Amino acid sequence: MYWIRQIEVLAGQKKFTNLGENGLEIEFDVPFNDKKEPDVSSVTIYNLSDATINDIKKDDYLYLNVGYKGLNNLSNILTGEIEEANTDWQGLDKATKITVSDGGKKWRTAELNKTYKAGTKASQIMQDLADVLSYEVVEIKPKNDKVYKLGKTIKGKASKSLSQLVDDTESKMFINKNRLVIRGQKEGYQTGFVLNAKTGLIGIPTLNKDESGDKTEDVAKEKDKKKNKETKKTWKVQCLLNPKIETDSIIKVESKAVNGTFRVISGKYGHDFTMELEVEV
Template structure:
């Protein structure tokens, strides 16, 4: 059966677990998306000792693994840096809430002031910006790797410059578990994952509002194409599912291959997804 839920949090040089002799109550809300800003997650651990709380230092690193033990699918769902820590009493329980991001402090504050020579490609500048921000690159394949014949000057916020370059090259850019991905909007990667009633699919996928596929009026009074249709999909917590993964879905409402645009792993051990046709 699927019902033994396992959570493991590594923080402050210690390991906190939801099962075993020293089991703790642990809750989490872990979003992921293809938006060009670091995702922010929260972890709540109940009734930690003062020694454990003191060991979890601000700006330290945290990783979280979760899954159903008997499905042998326990895997990392979050790896990031501590943004803040707060401990408060709720009734008889002492709750420590940790806010975690994919390196958002460096994302907000890092600057780069540099002039690139004639005929520099956008990808070379992007790679430089990623390095300056301190992010490893998972993939850097812009849709249109444009060349700047007169060179280019980067000045100020490194993250804002990277976002602008992604826009200039008609690419999406997002951060996944501390690594930057830059690729064409429609591109994802095959996972081999099948979601249906037997593999953890919950409820019937639903079409999101304002995603009917009909043309809409533009500000100029003409017609323009709407955003790509998307569906909300819920399944038993699956730590393998992440941004831009292509999964196969079998249900009463949709069938076929779909790309994950965003989602979240939640404390009720459900993974909720927004998917589009792949």
């Protein structure tokens, strides 16, 4: 079931695939995490014609779908805007590397200038900022939905204002496939997925230990981090690529080293069809 790997790229008004008589060699490196800044990924397609390369233009959208043919689970792992496309020769092969950001252009350029009346909630302002940034909203449920009793003025870069509101409400924010999520630090998606040797777990998970002064991130204010004495522990997990596992997925891990339920903090989809995950309890 896992041996026929299927890759599909939609870009430049064309579809490219790795299977079939016209199949192409396609590589990808797609990171994801629960930080505010949009992720930047790369997709490399080999031996395209010059005319096709010219059709792949900056600011156009690129969609990357992957899966296993035997499982019929082709799913999207990347939706984003093309930042640039560069072509060079690697031996006898012509490699076109396409750099893609997940909502990066709007993040850098969109602005909102608006004054809100007394009693406005942070979540209301967040929604307006999400609209300006053109992000699909999955969830806007800040941990502490602050009420601005004297009103609030938003001015300038929408991304900067949104980041500040996230901090004000002691929340986290991330963008995934042009979708915006704002919620409490420890919250995530219940997937029901069990990761073990039979379902794609590779090797044994290893413990990462953060011995910095910041300790855990789930604290009320940035300045209070050093007062937080609980050491932050995360686990590094490697598995076969599963397009359904993404930022904030809640998964169960079963192994000789550790058994339990974890939240995915970050990870990377690799073109060798493996994933590297960082997870925490």
